[in-house]
Amino acid sequence: MSSSEDEPLVAAVQAPPLNIPSGATVSVKIIDTTTTIKVPLSLQMGPKIMGHDDLFCPAYSFLIEHPSGRKLLYDLGTRKDLENLSPSIVGMMSAPGWHFTVEKDVAEILEANATSTGSIEAVIWSHWHFDHIGNMETFPSSVNLIVGPGFKSGLLPGYPTNKDSHLLESDWAGRELVELEFDARSKLGQFKAIDYFDDGSFYLLDAPGHAIGHVCGLARVSKGTGGEEDTFVFMGGDTCHHGGQWRPNQYLPLPKQVFPTKPILGRSVCPGSVFQKLHRHNSAVEEYYRMAPNFPQDYQEAEKTIHHMQEFDAAKNILVIIAHDCAPLEPNSGFKFFPNGTLNDWKRDKLDRRIRWTFLEDFLPAIEQGAQQETTMEAGLTFRPR
Template identity: 50%
Template structure:
């Protein structure tokens, strides 16, 4: 087992409050083969929640990281609306993020900016439900690739109404700052919240890193990974001999033996993830750039190896029964042992492939 590398996060006494929002978006029936390989028996489709994050700075400045799926799916740009319609997926949204905020006393008017981890429809929500004073914050290359939006560009995947009349701010990772091997941007300038350049899945993809105590952090992964088996196990977190809680039965008081899953590991290597990003012969697949996306996963592994970092990917359904959601706060995740409890729960998806 290799020692986790020092992420070299600058010291700071300033923290943010983070609340993780279950956006009530749910997507079912998405084929897994376009995302990862190899295929594991019995697990062929994704069933996804979508998380948003409310970030509250002590100065009362507030940000949202991602918005999930917009409630009025029929009003996506036609390119996206038709993709959803023809994709054969089941997409449901009960509430918009602003609705949830205001139901629990957080005014949408107070949101300084909405950060899109990237432009995909299950992250962008509907920024037009927020005041024009709320900036839309995007990653490198976004403006050149995606503006103007629909209807000015009939084939655009975003709408002009997403950014029209508001600041569209594209982050330039030019501060010379590194967090681990990520190029980083210190958003508030005080070490409390960083944006991380994480290319590969999509043009302009970014992750977030929030300092919630002096020494603990929440990593907002966006779509840098779609399943825990893409970044676990690793050289820093080898596959253990047993798990508790038991991913196949979280109510059981008996640990689950790791040997049940070892045949699924590539070459039986306990330091390699179950999956890598899919490389399809026809050039299709989930990653805009497979090489960059796989390199980003390598950087994620370094953060994930540390118990003081809670890694939350946007669609990780294994964390639904572990984390507390908005309006509750997530700052006390270390005391509640969310990292330890959630780390191997993704193995539940392999129930159909293991020997009983």
């Protein structure tokens, strides 16, 4: 679903400056990890919108390649052999309404496409949840594992030393486990940042709240020429799980017109006001969904992280992709998945405009019935380290 980007329903508020210094670039390739997830939406967010009962989504990995030849992976999706996750996770996945399928491990996808797992310098886990950590045993011990703040003190030891742990000690056994240390003096926007390659090409961002050690990534993928700005890809991890959790907002109101992939109310061009009326507060500048109170590790910090990401999403030179966004996999998205291309030309290809409002199509049943979003929500899933 695309939109008429220059015509919001209401005037947008200007987002604060991000103050990103100049720097080099990297190549970013998005990998479909072949993970498919279906869970009840109310476990993670609300209030309910009629007809949108489940979160049905993929999980992405990102291959970051520096001009020097150094390579990183940000996230790995879910491991293929689900039965070999820690017993506590295997038990949780059998809950009613939960369905997971995985066709391949990321290591298989890389090796099948002329990218050796031995060429990877490090894997970065956005956080410790099982649908992001893959199977580190499929990578040689030379591959470091990078985790966010608080990981070691909050999550070690893993299984089997701690029989109730959600994590497997085998994921880091025999390899270097690197825990990031952020300095408040180095910030991009409102995120504390680490310049990984020391040349401004790729940053890791401290993005707390959803889970212990949650981190995002920011990659510079092109240098501006002829007055154009540099362009970036923002890897949002699980800052949000659905586009309606951070859009619309004061910086990015609903557009006056949206162009759905299939007719809405018999129209190929749909007024944005139709989606405004669906909103529980009839708002064009407030997110549809809020996090379920029990779901994030720290609700207030998670809410701040969402607001910080919204400031990046408002920038016309930054493409924001969360781990579980269905939109890039839509046939008309224009995305080229590994090994068929990179995200470096996303601005030229207008990928941001192609996917920004695609999530609204999840609300078509409610729109067709003239329903309005409910105002109350459930407490949600409690998912904490053991």
